[in-house]
Amino acid sequence: MSSFIQILIGGLLQGGVFAAVALGFSLVYRVTGVINLSQGAFCVLGAMAMYYFEVAFHWPTALAAVLSVLSVAAFGVAVGAATFVPAVARLPVSSTLVLTAGLLTFFEGVALIVWGNQPYALPPFSGQAPVAVGPLRIPTQGLWLAGGIAAMIAALWLLVNRTALGRALQACADNAMAARLMGIDTRRMMLLSFTLAAAIGATSGLLVAPITSLQFDSGGFFTTSGFIAVAIGGMGSFAGSIVGGLVLGIAEQFAAYYVSSLFANTLALLLLMFMLLWRPQGLFASGPVRRLDVRADSLVHRALVRLSGRRALAVGVTLLIVLVAIPQLPLPNDVLSSLTISLILFIAVLGLDVLMGWTGQVSLGQAGFMAVGGYAAAILSTTYEWPPLAGVLAAMAISVVCALALSMVTGRLRGHYLALATLTFGLLIDSLTVGLVDLTGGPSGLVGIPSFAVGAFEFDTTERMFYLALGLSAVLVLLLEGGMRSQFGRALQAVRSDQLAAAALGVNVGWIKVSALCISAALASLAGSLYAFNFHFLSPEMVATPRSFEMIAMLVLGGEGTLLGGLFGALVLTLLPTLVQSLALYKTATTGALLVATFLFMPEGLFGRFAIWLSRLGGAGRTRSSGAAIETTAQ
Amino acid sequence: MLEVRKLSAGYGNDIVLRDVDLTVAPGEIVALIGANGAGKSTLVKCLSGLLPPRGGTITLDGERIDGLSARACVLRGVCLVPEGRQTFGGLTIDANLRLGAYVHSQLDEASVQNLIDESCRPFPALLPRRDEPCANLSGGQQQMLAVARGLMSKPKALMLDEPSLGLAPALVSEIFRLIADLRGRGLAILLSEQNARQSLAISDRAYVIENGRIVACGTSKDILASSDVAEKYLGVGHKIGDPKSAKQTIMTARLRKIMGVP
Numbered sequence: 001m002s003s004f005i006q007i008l009i010g011g012l013l014q015g016g017v018f019a020a021v022a023l024g025f026s027l028v029y030r031v032t033g034v035i036n037l038s039q040g041a042f043c044v045l046g047a048m049a050m051y052y053f054e055v056a057f058h059w060p061t062a063l064a065a066v067l068s069v070l071s072v073a074a075f076g077v078a079v080g081a082a083t084f085v086p087a088v089a090r091l092p093v094s095s096t097l098v099l100t101a102g103l104l105t106f107f108e109g110v111a112l113i114v115w116g117n118q119p120y121a122l123p124p125f126s127g128q129a130p131v132a133v134g135p136l137r138i139p140t141q142g143l144w145l146a147g148g149i150a151a152m153i154a155a156l157w158l159l160v161n162r163t164a165l166g167r168a169l170q171a172c173a174d175n176a177m178a179a180r181l182m183g184i185d186t187r188r189m190m191l192l193s194f195t196l197a198a199a200i201g202a203t204s205g206l207l208v209a210p211i212t213s214l215q216f217d218s219g220g221f222f223t224t225s226g227f228i229a230v231a232i233g234g235m236g237s238f239a240g241s242i243v244g245g246l247v248l249g250i251a252e253q254f255a256a257y258y259v260s261s262l263f264a265n266t267l268a269l270l271l272l273m274f275m276l277l278w279r280p281q282g283l284f285a286s287g288p289v290r291r292l293d294v295r296a297d298s299l300v301h302r303a304l305v306r307l308s309g310r311r312a313l314a315v316g317v318t319l320l321i322v323l324v325a326i327p328q329l330p331l332p333n334d335v336l337s338s339l340t341i342s343l344i345l346f347i348a349v350l351g352l353d354v355l356m357g358w359t360g361q362v363s364l365g366q367a368g369f370m371a372v373g374g375y376a377a378a379i380l381s382t383t384y385e386w387p388p389l390a391g392v393l394a395a396m397a398i399s400v401v402c403a404l405a406l407s408m409v410t411g412r413l414r415g416h417y418l419a420l421a422t423l424t425f426g427l428l429i430d431s432l433t434v435g436l437v438d439l440t441g442g443p444s445g446l447v448g449i450p451s452f453a454v455g456a457f458e459f460d461t462t463e464r465m466f467y468l469a470l471g472l473s474a475v476l477v478l479l480l481e482g483g484m485r486s487q488f489g490r491a492l493q494a495v496r497s498d499q500l501a502a503a504a505l506g507v508n509v510g511w512i513k514v515s516a517l518c519i520s521a522a523l524a525s526l527a528g529s530l531y532a533f534n535f536h537f538l539s540p541e542m543v544a545t546p547r548s549f550e551m552i553a554m555l556v557l558g559g560e561g562t563l564l565g566g567l568f569g570a571l572v573l574t575l576l577p578t579l580v581q582s583l584a585l586y587k588t589a590t591t592g593a594l595l596v597a598t599f600l601f602m603p604e605g606l607f608g609r610f611a612i613w614l615s616r617l618g619g620a621g622r623t624r625s626s627g628a629a630i631e632t633t634a635q
Numbered sequence: 636m637l638e639v640r641k642l643s644a645g646y647g648n649d650i651v652l653r654d655v656d657l658t659v660a661p662g663e664i665v666a667l668i669g670a671n672g673a674g675k676s677t678l679v680k681c682l683s684g685l686l687p688p689r690g691g692t693i694t695l696d697g698e699r700i701d702g703l704s705a706r707a708c709v710l711r712g713v714c715l716v717p718e719g720r721q722t723f724g725g726l727t728i729d730a731n732l733r734l735g736a737y738v739h740s741q742l743d744e745a746s747v748q749n750l751i752d753e754s755c756r757p758f759p760a761l762l763p764r765r766d767e768p769c770a771n772l773s774g775g776q777q778q779m780l781a782v783a784r785g786l787m788s789k790p791k792a793l794m795l796d797e798p799s800l801g802l803a804p805a806l807v808s809e810i811f812r813l814i815a816d817l818r819g820r821g822l823a824i825l826l827s828e829q830n831a832r833q834s835l836a837i838s839d840r841a842y843v844i845e846n847g848r849i850v851a852c853g854t855s856k857d858i859l860a861s862s863d864v865a866e867k868y869l870g871v872g873h874k875i876g877d878p879k880s881a882k883q884t885i886m887t888a889r890l891r892k893i894m895g896v897p
């Protein structure tokens with residue numbers, strides 16, 4: 001009995017932190033209509049600041065805590081003003097959502113540079129000795145945590161519901177244009193909500209750091225947990241965030257105790273999937289009713305620049321010739337293997353492009369399909385000794401089945417909820433790859449994967465793998481290029497522009513979305529399998545959710561809806577750290593920063609820039625739009 | 636006195652308003668009538684600071700207000716009741732009204748209460764329902780709330796953009812009657828409307844806007860009597876605007892710009 005209560009207390013404490021993160025989500029969502037996926041990173045930044053002020057500089061705890069929260073809030077103001085607020089004002093919701101994923105990656109990268117990759121724990125505020133309440137022993141830090149979070153909740157509630165400022169925050173969420181007419185500075189309000197959320201995150205981070213040790217990528221964990229909590233409770237509802245957080249914390253603690261700590265997350269994610277199916281608006285639907293169709297924004301689309309037919313062909317052929325020649329050049333071996341990895345990732349990014357660039361459906365779970373493909377092919381060819389080719393094909397079939405199952409959930413969802421369901425899927429696969437130890441080898445990974453082979457021909461050298469990846473990507477680009485010109489491709493683009501209008505024209509929108517998801521899953525799966533065969537090894541973090549974000553960064557950096565663009569993105573993000581070894585430490589931060597900067601300053605991507613440049617160069621007398629098709633407006 | 640001189644404005648590369656001149660004196664109701672897409676909303680957006688003008692001046696009692704932010708415009712006493720009501724549906728009626736006085740943060744609770752009573756006097760139906768969410772109100776009541784919310788900012792100039800939009804005919808007359816009653820408050824009222832007949836009936840003067848230009852102005856009586864307006868906006872005769880000519884004007888304007896001809 002007392003162990004039951006002990007677990008319950010543990011769950012409440014953990015849930016309190018989730019609730020605090022969820023509150024941050026809800027606050028920003030209420031004011032801006034965007035889920036800020038970087039929310040969890042503020043916990044780590046708070047704990048990190050606390051570590052320096054308290055442990056390294058030996059300042060008094062109270063002073064260190066106040067300074068930490070203030071400095072994270074100041075950082076939040078700077079980052080919010082430079083990236084988040086302009087993005088909300090300028091970009092469609094889907095882009096802003098992805099941009100916040102970029103911010104999360106950026107913050108994790110910054111923490112990696114500052115902190116390195118080992119975990120840190122802070123000393124408890126008031127000593128190690130727990131307080132005894134009857135037979136129970138409660139760590140004093142738990143009391144600090146509970147008290148601190150309760151105080152934050154109360155303060156936030158008072159601010160929002162009892163002050164003119166709070167009313168103004170709500171007005172921004174409800175109707176931003178009307179709020180401006182009332183004399184409310186909506187940008188300031190967005191920045192305020194972002195900063196408050198950062199401060200909430202920092203506070204909960206430094207309160208929890210003495211209980212659980214944190215490391216640079218714990219931000220992702222807090223974001224996902226807080227996100228699950230807020231999705232269970234109801235987006236934008238403060239009460240829902242708190243209940244969702246506590247329910248999640250308790251459920252995870254019990255699952256960890258009675259089932260397995262490896263599965264704690266899996267159960268939570270299954271719970272969330274169930275919620276998305278049963279009640280997508282959450283337990284406490286609240287806040288303003290928003291249009292959930294990402295495409296129906298009054299804002300411009302994510303920018304899209306494509307090359308016209310003949311130029312595209314010329315560029316494609318040139319690129320192919322260059323790539324075919326590369327292994328003949330005297331290059332260091334690690335450059336060639338990075339190129340191979342870029343090409344393999346490019347295959348998955350191609351799939352993402354079909355889904356996101358052409359059909360306009362944001363997916364945050366592409367790495368999940370890579371994992372399915374990688375593990376299925378690897379397990380079939382090692383444990384069951386299938387020929388690799390059969391393994392790859394079977395894995396693709398399994399991935400498509402997963403995609404179909406996922407679309408049963410997502411079929412009813414649109415916009416934000418759709419993106420979040422794909423994120424949930426990715427996280428679920430993450431937790432399964434870690435949890436199913438017997439099948440996947442668990443956290444330490446799967447070893448002894450053979451080389452890829454077709455019949456007796458083995459792709460056992462880097463050069464052979466390179467040509468395999470190159471050949472496959474070239475064929476896939478050609479196939480997709482043809483496909484996008486067909487009736488089917490036009491239907492995809494119609495769905496991207498306007499789902500309602502597409503439906504009115506007789507396009508079967510549901511079917512189109514499912515097909516796009518299946519194509520994207522099949523390509524990700526193929527890439528995942530090749531990835532496993534290439535490394536002869538596969539571990540969960542090689543195909544985990546940060547990889548999804550990285551692939552989105554590759555796509556956006558390269559240029560959405562261009563097919564070839566993703567290759568440029570993949571090359572930049574994979575080759576740069578190889579070429580400049582000292583950059584490796586900065587890779588995560590750079591990936592995030594590039595994603596954010598591309599959205600804000602070069603939404604057409606590298607390839608789009610290139611296309612515009614090429615058409616300016618080529619057609620002196622022609623207008624720019626004859627060389628490159630540029631689509632920007634929604635109406 | 637709200638004065639607009641040679642105002643031009645647009646979106647992106649499109650110029651929508653050209654050389655608009657207009658004045659509204661305190662205590663008078665001025666109607667701005669025009670067909671769909673004529674530029675009425677664009678004009679009032681410029682006046683309320685939502686859209687920075689491209690050229691020309693806007694003054695309130697001699698003080699320049701063009702190019703100011705929406706907040707600065709509200710602070711100086713120019714307030715827009717936007718097209719399509721735009722009330723805060725998720726908030727209570729009380730919160731909507733208080734947000735109307737957001738720029739007057741120095742007011743104490745008693746003055747705010749007075750202001751609410753004052754602003755809602757023409758719309759007594761609102762007061763008993765103050766704590767209900769605004770989404771519960773009917774379309775007409777929401778329009779009244781939007782006007783009352785505008786009055787909460789203690790404006791000198793109040794602009795109403797299509798207050799009759801989407802209302803049943805009986806409610807339309809009611810709204811126009813209530814607007815006519817606002818005349819006693821000494822406000823400068825600019826009423827942008829497609830419903831020419833009723834807005835001319837309650838206004839003192841009127842401007843007719845077509846393709847972003849003022850094509851006629853005068854007392855409402857004169858405008859009502861002019862055969863051109865009668866034909867286009869009052870449903871007399873058969874010709875109801877000519878979309879081709881609208882396009883042509885824009886195209887010739889573009890050509891002129893390209894060729895550098897004024």
Ligand SMILES: Nc1ncnc2c1ncn2[C@@H]1O[C@H](COP(=O)(O)OP(=O)(O)OP(=O)(O)O)[C@@H](O)[C@H]1O
Nearest residue numbers: 646651669670671672673674675676677678718829
């Ligand atoms: N946000 C915008 N971006 C680009 N063009 C716009 C925008 N809003 C309006 N326009 C264009 O400006 C012109 C004038 O529009 P405006 O909304 O001012 O017309 P209106 O007279 O208010 O019409 P209505 O009676 O339909 O409300 C139209 O041609 C319209 O297409």
Ligand SMILES: [Mg+2]
Nearest residue numbers: 675676718797
């Ligand atoms: Mg209008």
